[in-house]
Amino acid sequence: xxxxxxxxxxxxxxxxxxxxxxxxxxxxxxxxxxxxxxxxxxxxxxxxxxxxxxxxxxxxxxxxxxxxxxxxxxxxxxxxxxxxxxxxxxxxxxxxxxxxxxxxxxxxxxxxxxxxxxxxxxxxxxxxxxxxxxxxxxxxxxxxxxxxxxxxxxxxxxxxxxxxxxxxxxxxxxxxxxxxxxxxxxxxxxxxxxxxxxxxxxxxxxxxxxxxxxxxxxxxxxxxxxxxxxxxxxxxxxxxxxxxxxxxxxxxxxxxxxxxxxxxxxxxxxxxxxxxxxxxxxxxxxxxxxxxxxxxxxxxxxxxxxxxxxxxxxxxxxxxxxxxxxxxxxxxxxxxxxxxxxxxxxxxxxxxxxxxxxxxxxxxxxxxxxxxxxxxxxxxxxxxxxxxxxxxxxxxxxxxxxxxxxxxxxxxxxxxxxxxxxxxxxxxxxxxxxxxxxxxxxxxxxxxxxxxxxxxxxxxxxxxxxxxxxxxxxxxxxxxxxxxxxxxxxxxxxxxxxxxxxxxxxxxxxxxxxxxxxxxxxxxxxxxxxxxxxxxxxxxxxxxxxxxxxxxxxxxxxxxxxxxxxxxxxxxx
Numbered sequence: 030x031x032x033x034x035x036x037x038x039x040x041x042x043x044x045x046x047x048x049x050x051x052x053x054x055x056x057x058x059x060x061x062x063x064x065x066x067x068x069x070x071x072x073x074x075x076x077x078x079x080x081x082x083x084x085x086x087x088x089x090x091x092x093x094x095x096x097x098x099x100x101x102x103x104x105x106x107x108x109x110x111x112x113x114x115x116x117x118x119x120x121x122x123x124x125x126x127x128x129x130x131x132x133x134x135x136x137x138x139x140x141x142x143x144x145x146x147x148x149x150x151x152x153x154x155x156x157x158x159x160x161x162x163x164x165x166x167x168x169x170x171x172x173x174x175x176x177x178x179x180x181x182x183x184x185x186x187x188x189x190x191x192x193x194x195x196x197x198x199x200x201x202x203x204x205x206x207x208x209x210x211x212x213x214x215x216x217x218x219x220x221x222x223x224x225x226x227x228x229x230x231x232x233x234x235x236x237x238x239x240x241x242x243x244x245x246x247x248x249x250x251x252x253x254x255x256x257x258x259x260x261x262x263x264x265x266x267x268x269x270x271x272x273x274x275x276x277x278x279x280x281x282x283x284x285x286x287x288x289x290x291x292x293x294x295x296x297x298x299x300x301x302x303x304x305x306x307x308x309x310x311x312x313x314x315x316x317x318x319x320x321x322x323x324x325x326x327x328x329x330x331x332x333x334x335x336x337x338x339x340x341x342x343x344x345x346x347x348x349x350x351x352x353x354x355x356x357x358x359x360x361x362x363x364x365x366x367x368x369x370x371x372x373x374x375x376x377x378x379x380x381x382x383x384x385x386x387x388x389x390x391x392x393x394x395x396x397x398x399x400x401x402x403x404x405x406x407x408x409x410x411x412x413x414x415x416x417x418x419x420x421x422x423x424x425x426x427x428x429x430x431x432x433x434x435x436x437x438x439x440x441x442x443x444x445x446x447x448x449x450x451x452x453x454x455x456x457x458x459x460x461x462x463x464x465x466x467x468x469x470x471x472x473x474x475x476x477x478x479x480x481x482x483x484x485x486x487x488x489x490x491x492x493x494x495x496x497x498x499x500x501x502x503x504x505x506x507x508x509x510x511x512x513x514x515x516x517x518x519x520x521x522x523x524x525x526x527x528x529x530x531x532x533x534x535x536x537x538x539x540x541x542x543x544x545x546x547x548x549x550x551x552x553x554x555x556x557x558x559x560x561x562x563x564x565x566x567x568x569x570x571x572x573x574x575x576x577x578x579x580x581x582x583x584x585x586x587x588x589x590x591x592x593x594x595x596x597x598x599x600x601x602x
Contacts, residue, residue: 034102034103034104034105034108034156034157034495034496034497035056035102035103035496035497035527036054036100036101036102036157036158036496036497036527036529037053037054037101037102037103037123038051038052038053038054038100038101039051039052039054039072039075039076039079039098039099039100039101040052040097040098040099040100040101041071041072041075041096041097041098042096042097042098042297043089043090043093043095043096043097044071044074044075044088044089044090044096044097044098045068045070045071045074045088045090046068046071046090046549047068047071047090047560048090049293050068050559050560051560052072052545052560053543053562054527054529054543055527055542055543056527056542057520057523057524057527057528057542057543058519058520058523058528058530058540058541058542058543059527059528059529059530059541059542059543059545060529060530060532060537060538060540060541060543060544060545061529061530061531061532061545061546061547061560062532062533062538062544062545062546062547062571062575063546063547063548063549064548064549065533068547068549068560069531069547070531072531072547072560073160073499073501073531074088075098075100076098076100076158076160076499077160078098078128078130079098079099079100079126079127079128079150079154080150080151080154080157080158080160081138081147081148081149081150081151081152081153081154082147082151084128084130084134084135084136084147085130085134086130086131086132086133086134088130089130089131089132093132094131094132095129095130095131095132096129096130097127097128097129098127098128098129099125099126099127099128100125100126100127101123101124101125102123102124102125102126102157103122103123103124104119104122104123104124104157105122106122108124108156109122109124111153112124112140112141112153113141115140115141115143115145115149115153116140116141116143116145117139117140117141117142117143117145118141118142118143119141124140124141125139125141125142126138126139126140126141126150126153127139128147128150138150140153156494156495157495157496157497158495158496158497158498158499159495159497159498159499160499160501161478161479161482161483161498161499161500161501161503169456169469169482169485170468170469172453172454172455173449175433175454175455175456176406176449176452176454177494178485178489179406179409179410179413179433179435179454180406180449181489181494182409182412182413182488182489183405183406183408183409185402185405185406185409188398188401188402188405189402189449189450191398192395192398192399192402192450193448193449195391195394195395195398196395196446196448198391199388199391199392199395202384202387202388202391203388205369205373205384206381206384206385206388208370208373209370209373209374209380209381209384210381212370212373212374213374213381216374219370219374220371220374220375223363223367223370223371223374224367224371226347226360226363226364226367227364227367227368229343229360229364230360230361230364231364233336233339233340233343235357235360235361235364236361237358237361238354238358239340239357240337240340240344240353240354240356240357241354243333243336243337243340244337246333247330247333247334247337249323250326250329250330250333251330253323253324256323257320257323260316260319260320260323261320263316264313264316264317264320267309267312267313267316268313274309275306275309275310275313278302278306278309279306281302282299282302282303282306285298285299285302286299340353340357341353343356343357343360344356344357347359347360392443395446396441399441399446399450399451400441402450402452403435403437403450403451403452406435406450406452406454407435407437410433410434410435410454411433413433413488413489414431414432414433416488417431417484417485417487417488417489418430418431418432420483420484420487420488420518421480421481421484423511423514423517423518424480424483424484424507424511424514424515424518425480425507425511425515426460426477426480426481426484428460428461428462429458429459429460429461429481430458430459430462430466431456431457431458431469431481431484431485432456432457432458432459432466433454433455433456433457434453434454434455434457435452435453435454436452436453436454436455437451437452438451455468456468456469456485457469458481460477469481477505479500479501479502479503479505480503480507480515482500483500483503483515483518483519483522484518486498486522486526487518487521487522495526496526496527497526497527497528497529498522498526498527498528498529499528499529499530499531500519500528500529500530500531501530501531502531503515503519503530503532503537504532504533504534504537507534508534508536509536512534512536512537513536515534515536515537516534516536516537516538516539516540516596517540519537519540520540520596523542533575534575535572535575535576535589535592536592538571538572538575539572539589539592539593539595539596540596543562544562544563544564544568544571545560545561545562545563546560546561546562546563546571547559547560548560548561568593569586569589569590569593570586570589572589572592572593573585573586573588573589576588576589
């Protein structure tokens with residue numbers, strides 16, 4: 030299945046009516062059904078928390094001190110690198126995101142094991158999941174996303190890359206021209222200065238951040254005895270014969286684990302204890318590795334001191350009131366560009382003229398690419414508008430219309446050239462024939478909006494960068510044949526992306542590849558919910574309940590079997 034990511038599972042503890050639930054998801058169409066008040070909404074709430082949604086103490090289950098939601102995603106290497114840059118880790122392409130909320134409203138989030146602000150989850154989440162629900166933010170309302178979708182639909186990757194490369198080339202040439210014009214006023218002295226910087230960089234083997242690296246190593250060598258003493262004492266406390274802390278903690282954990290089999294609350298505490306012990310064990314390993322690096326080396330110390338003295342001399346000579354490391358970094362950058370600058374200066378006015386001609390040609394080619402990009406977008410927008418509007422009639426949106434506009438400046442000017450061309454892309458929607466077209470986010474609402482989004486995804490999902498789509502209220506206000514078509518469209522999207530749908534309609538539920546039921550049971554004063562998959566006859570019973578409100582109705586069961594057979598014979602599946 031195409032998609033940059035996939036939602037594998039959701040774990041929920043003490044969220045609303047749900048005490049504990051694990052929801053396993055598959056490729057294709059996943060459907061959640063259940064009685065009103067069973068907790069289907071809580072599943073969406075869990076996902077919204079995972080994606081950086083607002084924490085609310087009211088979400089914590091009565092009698093509990095905190096809630097926990099965790100999601101497991103399968104991601105690609107590119108996404109893994111983004112997570113690692115944020116301090117998290119991804120093992121075997123599996124990313125785990127967690128969120129906790131305490132009964133006093135305090136929230137903690139982790140991305141791949143690393144603590145992060147909720148805002149980071151929101152940013153990351155935009156690349157993982159698209160939620161279409163009345164209560165969710167509308168990602169597709171963003172102009173940048175709308176432009177990206179049209180580019181994907183049009184297959185503009187190549188022309189967009191050509192444009193962006195040309196834009197970069199154009200800007201670099203303009204900067205070189207400006208620098209050359211300044212330098213030509215003091216040509217001879219500037220050439221001498223650049224040659225000197227290049228020679229100095231080579232002589233002293235300059236590299237970025239070398240000043241800080243040398244300073245840090247000197248500090249470490251100066252304090253090697255104190256550092257070693259600190260590490261030794263710490264390790265003795267943790268592993269020493271007199272006070273073996275880890276051994277005591279391991280014994281405590283064994284005791285807790287015996288009791289954990291008898292009580293869920295203690296099991297949770299034992300799990301936290303185990304995580305803490307693992308952290309301490311990792312710290313011990315890190316300390317032992319660090320201790321091995323603490324070796325006094327007088328020769329190395331003298332060498333580094335000499336290097337630092339040389340660098341201080343360069344800072345004093347060439348620095349411009351910057352921090353010392355930045356001064357050296359500036360020299361490194363100047364040395365890298367010195368050769369090209371010397372060539373420009375040596376050519377004098379002749380080179381100035383060549384650069385001006387080069388810039389003119391670059392600009393002409395840049396305008397050409399921008400125009401090609403605009404034309405491609407306009408053609409794609411027209412096709413996509415017609416295709417999406419055509420889908421509306423099957424989704425009980427007869428008379429509705431979507432128009433994708435691509436606005437291009439009348440006069441193409443240099444000042445209007447952006448990183449993605451010169452166009453403004455906007456999705457406009459009208460709910461009926463006499464309605465005025467307005468930006469999508471301002472016209473559609475509730476279930477109508479979800480169905481509009483579904484139509485868009487049906488047409489554009491083949492090239493979508495999102496791996497998982499969540500639909501809630503997509504079947505609001507529809508039934509009969511329209512409901513069957515909603516299910517069919519969802520199944521179509523699910524052929525290229527993972528789809529999760531919360532529904533109360535049997536005509537939608539029958540299209541599921543993975544049918545999950547959220548069930549509630551009244552246990553005294555506490556309402557508990559569980560989530561479990563249904564197949565075969567159990568699934569027919571659930572479909573029958575959705576049809577008639579009665580699981581025992583043989584007529585409803587027979588109708589349910591007919592619906593399931595119809596879907597089973599569909600070419601979409």
